[in-house]
Amino acid sequence: MKLLKFRLINKAGLHARPAAFLVQEAKKFNSQIIIRKGDKSANAKNVLQVLSLGADVGDEIEVIITGNDENEAAQAIQKLLTETLPSMDTEVR
Amino acid sequence: MIILAKGIPINSGIAIGTVKIWERDDILTSIQECKTNNINNEINIINNALNSLKNKINILLRNLNIKEIADILNAHLQIAQSIVEEAINEITDNNDCATSAIKHVTIKYIHELQESGSELIGMRIDDIIDVSSQLISLILNKQLLYDLYITEDKKIILITNYIMPSEVILLRNVLEGLVTEHGGATSHSAILTRSLNVPYIIVPVNTIKAIAKLITDKILIIDGFKGLLILPEEKDSSSLTRIINSIDTLNAQFYDERTNPAVTIDGKHVNILANVGNIEDARLVLEYGGEGIGLLRLEFMYMNRKSPPNEEELFNTLMRISKVINGNEIIVRALDAGGDKPIPYLNITKENNPFLGLRGIRLLLREHQEILINEIKAVLKASAFGKFGFMIPMVSSVNEIIETKKIMREIIEEFDRNNIKYGKILFGIMVEVPSIALIIDKVVNHIDFISLGTNDLTQYIMAADRSNEKVQYLYDELNPSVLRLIYNTVNVAKQHGVRVDVCGEIAGNEIALPILLSFNVDALSMNPVSIPKVKYIIRRLRISDIKSHIIKLLENFNDENDIKNFSITTLIKAIPQFNDLMIIYGNYEHPQQP
Numbered sequence: 001m002k003l004l005k006f007r008l009i010n011k012a013g014l015h016a017r018p019a020a021f022l023v024q025e026a027k028k029f030n031s032q033i034i035i036r037k038g039d040k041s042a043n044a045k046n047v048l049q050v051l052s053l054g055a056d057v058g059d060e061i062e063v064i065i066t067g068n069d070e071n072e073a074a075q076a077i078q079k080l081l082t083e084t085l086p087s088m089d090t091e092v093r
Numbered sequence: 094m095i096i097l098a099k100g101i102p103i104n105s106g107i108a109i110g111t112v113k114i115w116e117r118d119d120i121l122t123s124i125q126e127c128k129t130n131n132i133n134n135e136i137n138i139i140n141n142a143l144n145s146l147k148n149k150i151n152i153l154l155r156n157l158n159i160k161e162i163a164d165i166l167n168a169h170l171q172i173a174q175s176i177v178e179e180a181i182n183e184i185t186d187n188n189d190c191a192t193s194a195i196k197h198v199t200i201k202y203i204h205e206l207q208e209s210g211s212e213l214i215g216m217r218i219d220d221i222i223d224v225s226s227q228l229i230s231l232i233l234n235k236q237l238l239y240d241l242y243i244t245e246d247k248k249i250i251l252i253t254n255y256i257m258p259s260e261v262i263l264l265r266n267v268l269e270g271l272v273t274e275h276g277g278a279t280s281h282s283a284i285l286t287r288s289l290n291v292p293y294i295i296v297p298v299n300t301i302k303a304i305a306k307l308i309t310d311k312i313l314i315i316d317g318f319k320g321l322l323i324l325p326e327e328k329d330s331s332s333l334t335r336i337i338n339s340i341d342t343l344n345a346q347f348y349d350e351r352t353n354p355a356v357t358i359d360g361k362h363v364n365i366l367a368n369v370g371n372i373e374d375a376r377l378v379l380e381y382g383g384e385g386i387g388l389l390r391l392e393f394m395y396m397n398r399k400s401p402p403n404e405e406e407l408f409n410t411l412m413r414i415s416k417v418i419n420g421n422e423i424i425v426r427a428l429d430a431g432g433d434k435p436i437p438y439l440n441i442t443k444e445n446n447p448f449l450g451l452r453g454i455r456l457l458l459r460e461h462q463e464i465l466i467n468e469i470k471a472v473l474k475a476s477a478f479g480k481f482g483f484m485i486p487m488v489s490s491v492n493e494i495i496e497t498k499k500i501m502r503e504i505i506e507e508f509d510r511n512n513i514k515y516g517k518i519l520f521g522i523m524v525e526v527p528s529i530a531l532i533i534d535k536v537v538n539h540i541d542f543i544s545l546g547t548n549d550l551t552q553y554i555m556a557a558d559r560s561n562e563k564v565q566y567l568y569d570e571l572n573p574s575v576l577r578l579i580y581n582t583v584n585v586a587k588q589h590g591v592r593v594d595v596c597g598e599i600a601g602n603e604i605a606l607p608i609l610l611s612f613n614v615d616a617l618s619m620n621p622v623s624i625p626k627v628k629y630i631i632r633r634l635r636i637s638d639i640k641s642h643i644i645k646l647l648e649n650f651n652d653e654n655d656i657k658n659f660s661i662t663t664l665i666k667a668i669p670q671f672n673d674l675m676i677i678y679g680n681y682e683h684p685q686q687p
Contacts, residue, residue: 011376011416011417012213012376013211013213013214014214015211015213015214015216015217016165016168016172016217016220016281017164017165017167017168019168019171020164020167020168020170020171020172023171024167024171046175046178046179047168047171047172047174047175048172048175048176048179048198048202048205048221049175051202051205051206051209051214051217051221052202052205052206052209053209054206054208054209054211054214055211056211056213056214056413057413057416057417058409058412058413058416
């Protein structure tokens with residue numbers, strides 16, 4: 001099992017589009033991926049559950065990954081939350 | 094021309110077109126509870142609907158090359174997948190039929206998102222309703238009303254109670270302008286109108302019911318700069334169409350240049366800031382080229398709850414907003430409540446004349462010092478991490494300033510005693526009551542900045558209620574009496590090194606720009622939507638050419654409109670296309686009401 005902790009730094013938090021990117025990424029792996037914020041938790045492969053966390057910029061979240069590809073999954077999720085999503089903030093709409 | 098409704102501008106620009114009123118029925122509420130004894134059949138039905146929807150979305154994705162649209166459609170694909178997965182569980186566990194299962198899942202997540210505590214995520218409820226409505230209409234083989242409009246060859250102005258993101262996408266080729274009663278500036282529908290360049294305003298609830306008979310199938314104008322819905326004279330419509338197309342082109346240029354700084358041709362730089370009323374507005378500031386927040390209204394923190402927010406909540410919200418705008422400056426205004434903006438738990442007594450009553454800083458100092466103290470503490474603490482200013486509203490005497498500063502000093506002493514980390518903040522006042530403007534020389538030593546709240550200042554100077562239609566002709570922020578008081582106030586403040594911001598509607602009014610810049614104000618704070626336009630204009634003005642003439646007119650005018658007219662001439666000289674905008678505005682400047 002891998003346990004990762006993040007403070008969300010992308011400005012939009014995990015609203016629909018960023019959440020959809022996260023789900024897309026999570027679905028690439030066999031491992032079970034759970035995201036926790038406070039006392040709420042969500043299956044990272046279900047966008048409705050991810051949205052329900054209400055995770056916004058500045059919030060702390062935990063990601064718990066369990067399965068045969070947990071190392072790769074952890075790397076991918078880390079990159080998405082700390083690099084890919086924040087880099088989308090600066091894109092001009 | 095007649096102004097039919099005034100609302101909030103969501104996407105700028107002016108549009109003209111034939112009105113279609115769409116009184117939509119809500120598919121979700123129309124779905125009845127139903128059970129099945131053929132589970133596999135229901136699962137097939139729902140999977141077929143999912144596949145059709147996926148195909149539909151994938152076709153759109155192939156044909157549309159706009160990134161925002163693609164991102165939203167991809168999110169919809171994920172949402173559809175999740176809804177169907179959970180609905181299938183409902184079918185197998187509870188023998189629900191397909192439509193009823195979708196409805197249950199949708200309602201469950203509407204509640205979850207409402208309780209998520211994030212306004213932005215709350216906005217995504219639209220997307221869930223959107224996707225589930227599409228699934229249900231595929232199952233019921235129900236034609237949606239928007240399908241009818243896609244075949245229209247005319248451009249339409251759509252007026253409806255709300256609109257879903259997928260509908261904006263489907264209507265993209267016929268939609269000239271959009272008016273809804275519900276929605277928000279960061280909804281996906283609003284984001285889509287921006288990427289499709291469709292002017293969009295949100296009008297108060299029940300507007301449609303009130304004006305439907307007047308406007309069905311008529312040609313109407315939407316003013317997405319000022320948030321107006323206008324009925325033009327019928328004979329004018331063809332010449333108006335030409336003019337409005339030219340304004341459209343100009344508006345696209347405003348937006349293209351929005352990140353360039355607001356520096357006049359002769360080198361005067363003006364800070365362009367945004368008025369923000371919640372975290373959602375804050376997300377628009379940088380997008381529209383704003384350089385900070387010149388007016389953060391705190392009222393949203395106090396609404397829809399049973400007790401005031403504590404210091405920590407205020408601090409967390411300030412920090413979040415600061416992050417959203419990359420640590421740029423935020424001027425926080427103390428709670429501005431009163432008889433006209435009641436907050437139940439503050440027990441504000443009913444007053445005969447709330448505009449002259451216990452409002453703003455009066456209320457805070459007399460009855461709710463604990464609120465003022467919490468706000469000052471939160472701003473001081475937040476300023477250890479970002480740039481903040483704090484200002485008090487409705488100031489009418491010097492003593493109010495001295496009292497507030499005393500409270501602030503005591504807090505700082507307390508912080509020092511307890512080694513609490515805080516930063517330096519600017520302290521200022523709103524100048525919106527004439528009394529304080531008239532003795533501004535006695536105030537300047539106590540403050541770092543003033544912010545001219547021209548909406549209230551105008552109504553107090555002119556003694557004209559701005560919500561009373563019958564005296565609208567008197568409520569004129571560019572009346573020479575208002576301008577003289579502003580000019581004198583700015584002069585005295587600047588002589589004493591006090592910074593001058595303007596945060597009333599005048600800051601986003603193009604006709605006011607040559608005047609305010611001649612007065613040498615430091616910053617203009619406005620609705621984010623107005624920012625690109627204002628920056629574009631400022632970059633095309635040369636103040637040294639007009640300043641002395643404006644001051645001369647202020648001292649010695651023949652007609653109350655002289656300064657305004659000179660300003661319009663200046664604008665048209667600088668930007669010839671403004672002639673078109675002024676023709677439109679000229680027609681509804683002093684509106685009759687329906």
